[in-house]
Amino acid sequence: MKINLSGPDITQAEIDAVLGVLNTTTLSLGPKLVEFETAFADYVGRRFAVAVNSGTSGLHLSMLALGIGPGDEVITTPFSFIATSNCILMVDAKPVFVDIDPVSLNIDPDKISEKINDKTKAVIPVEVFGNPSGIDKVYELTRQHQIHCVEDSCEALGSVVNGKKVGTLGDISTFAFYPNKQITTGEGGIILTDDEEVAHLCGSLRNQGRDQNSGWLAHARLGYNYRLSDINCALGIVQLKRIEEFVAKRKQVQLWYQEFLGDDDRLILPQEPENCKMSWFVYVVRLQENFTQENRDQLLNHLREHGIGCSNYFSPLHLQPFMVEKFGFKPGDFPITESVSQRTIALPFYNNLTQQQVETAAAALKLGLNKITNA
Numbered sequence: 141m142k143i144n145l146s147g148p149d150i151t152q153a154e155i156d157a158v159l160g161v162l163n164t165t166t167l168s169l170g171p172k173l174v175e176f177e178t179a180f181a182d183y184v185g186r187r188f189a190v191a192v193n194s195g196t197s198g199l200h201l202s203m204l205a206l207g208i209g210p211g212d213e214v215i216t217t218p219f220s221f222i223a224t225s226n227c228i229l230m231v232d233a234k235p236v237f238v239d240i241d242p243v244s245l246n247i248d249p250d251k252i253s254e255k256i257n258d259k260t261k262a263v264i265p266v267e268v269f270g271n272p273s274g275i276d277k278v279y280e281l282t283r284q285h286q287i288h289c290v291e292d293s294c295e296a297l298g299s300v301v302n303g304k305k306v307g308t309l310g311d312i313s314t315f316a317f318y319p320n321k322q323i324t325t326g327e328g329g330i331i332l333t334d335d336e337e338v339a340h341l342c343g344s345l346r347n348q349g350r351d352q353n354s355g356w357l358a359h360a361r362l363g364y365n366y367r368l369s370d371i372n373c374a375l376g377i378v379q380l381k382r383i384e385e386f387v388a389k390r391k392q393v394q395l396w397y398q399e400f401l402g403d404d405d406r407l408i409l410p411q412e413p414e415n416c417k418m419s420w421f422v423y424v425v426r427l428q429e430n431f432t433q434e435n436r437d438q439l440l441n442h443l444r445e446h447g448i449g450c451s452n453y454f455s456p457l458h459l460q461p462f463m464v465e466k467f468g469f470k471p472g473d474f475p476i477t478e479s480v481s482q483r484t485i486a487l488p489f490y491n492n493l494t495q496q497q498v499e500t501a502a503a504a505l506k507l508g509l510n511k512i513t514n515a
Contacts, residue, residue, distance in 0.1 A: 143501055145449030146320035146422075149379075149386060149491040157374040168369045169347070176373035177330070179380055180315075184307040186332040188339035191373060192346050195294040195316025195329035197366040199227035199264070202290045202312040202331060205341045208233050208261050214290075215255050216264040217247040218457045219477045224266055224292050225457045234467075236260070237458050239474040244273040244413060248476075252281055262288035265310075267296035269453075270322075270421035272306045273413040279309040290314070294329070297322040298387045298419030307332050317372075320490070322386050322419055323379035325372040389491040390420040396495050397423055397487065400502035406431070406509050423489040424453045425505075426480060433482035435512050440485065442508035448501050453486040 161172055173191060181189035192198050208214060210232040216224055218237040228235040236255050241248045245268045252263060265278040275291065282289040291310030293299075299306045307313040312335075315321075317328040331342050344351050349363025379386075394410075401407055408426040412418040427436055436452065443450040456477050458469035471478060488501050 141444075141449045142447030143449055143488045143493075143497050144490070145451060145486065145488055147490040147492070148319045148324045149382075149389070151378075154375050154378045157378045158371055161370045161374045164370075167371060168367060170370040172370035172373040172377065173368065176368075176376045176380070179377060180330055181332060183380060183383070184305055184313075184332055186308060186313070187334045188332065188336060190331040190339055190342040190346060191368040191376075192329045192331060192342075192366040193368050193372075194223075194327055194366075195292075195314055195318070196223040196227065197346070197364070198294075198314035198316070198329040198331045199223055199290070199292065200230045201342045201345045201364075201366065202314060203227050203231045203233065203262075204345055205312065205338045206262060206288050206290070208288075211259065212261040213257070213259040214262045214264060215247075215252060215260060216292075217266050217268070217477075218474045219245055219268060219454055219480065220266045220292070220457060221294070221454065222457060222460065223294075224264055225463070228264075233261070234259075235457075237469075237474055239476045240268075240480070241274060242476050242480070244271050245269065245480060246271060246274050247278065249274050249277040249281060252278065253285070256285050256287070260285070260287055262290055264290045264292050266292040266294075267299055267306050269410065269424055270296045270299050270419045271410070271413060272296055272299045272301035272416050272418070275306065275309060276301050276304065288312075295321070295421040296419055298383055298417075300417040302415050311335065312338060317376060317379075320422070322390070322421065323376065323383055325368065325376040325379070328368045328372050328376065386491055387419045390489070393489060393491075393493050393498060394420050394423060396498040397425075397502065400499050401425065401505070404506060404509070406513065407505075420489070422453060422486050424484050424486045427483040427485070429479065429483070431483055431512075436483050436485060438512060439505065439508045442511065443485075443501075443504055446504040446507075448504050449488050451486045452481070453484050454481060456481050 177189040289310040291313035294316035317325040346366040
């Protein structure tokens, strides 16, 4: 591709930090793990942090730490990455989907209550694409119904809603550090909570069920190898120090897209909501409703032919083949999610994208739109 869809922002400082760990004898469960966890908890504003090897692992351990299991139901959105629902299935609970708000693309708070029953143990809201709009309402709803809130903040590091940083609203919150995220550790994630018991349990579960200060061959419970190495943590420490720089860079890229695409009424562009500071994760435009999924797919092919990295974003979770087979979901169950999913286009988006590259991507998109509308 001439212009990649995403890319990390790595400097010599990150390289030096990783090499520093490689020059020690402690590559895992060492001082960089503690340093990264402490720095991250301080940045977000939570008491405890438990670093793990992915955001998916963080969500899985969150379910286990809250005692969610067979026979329980967890409400979440059908418009997200698959891990949001997979973590529920991993503990043999049932995902219960609620359709999204057509503007924020987050789970619609006004539709949650009708899905709550005696089996409901938690809600997992997602700040989709870094947009935190409505997440505070979801949290208040879980308080009213006395159920857990597990905040999936994997796409929203640095976002703020009504003066509160994302990751501070749930009983537990999770972040992820894949290379397309605001900061990266290569692979990795983290669990945040203010509950000391939950934090200790997650720490044990990520390390083969070992309790704190127990022997290497002493296992208090069934656990997993979800550890994050000191090599990854060293990278994360430097990246976290640069988070405000990264948020500003991504905001600039968003503004360039707004400049080059804002006059095209065939597109719905993402906007920063009122009372929110949005830490942009990806840049996803939507075709207007008079366009079809076939039109969208034609545009994706057109962009790729012109060397522009792109993708659809997301496919509905309830229509994934294994979900249909297990639960009998069908097209039409969540119409807003399905309509949005059919018309999304993720354009190149990362920290060091230049204004010229944004203009090139925007021009290629408009050219493709012209071909479709004039056909």
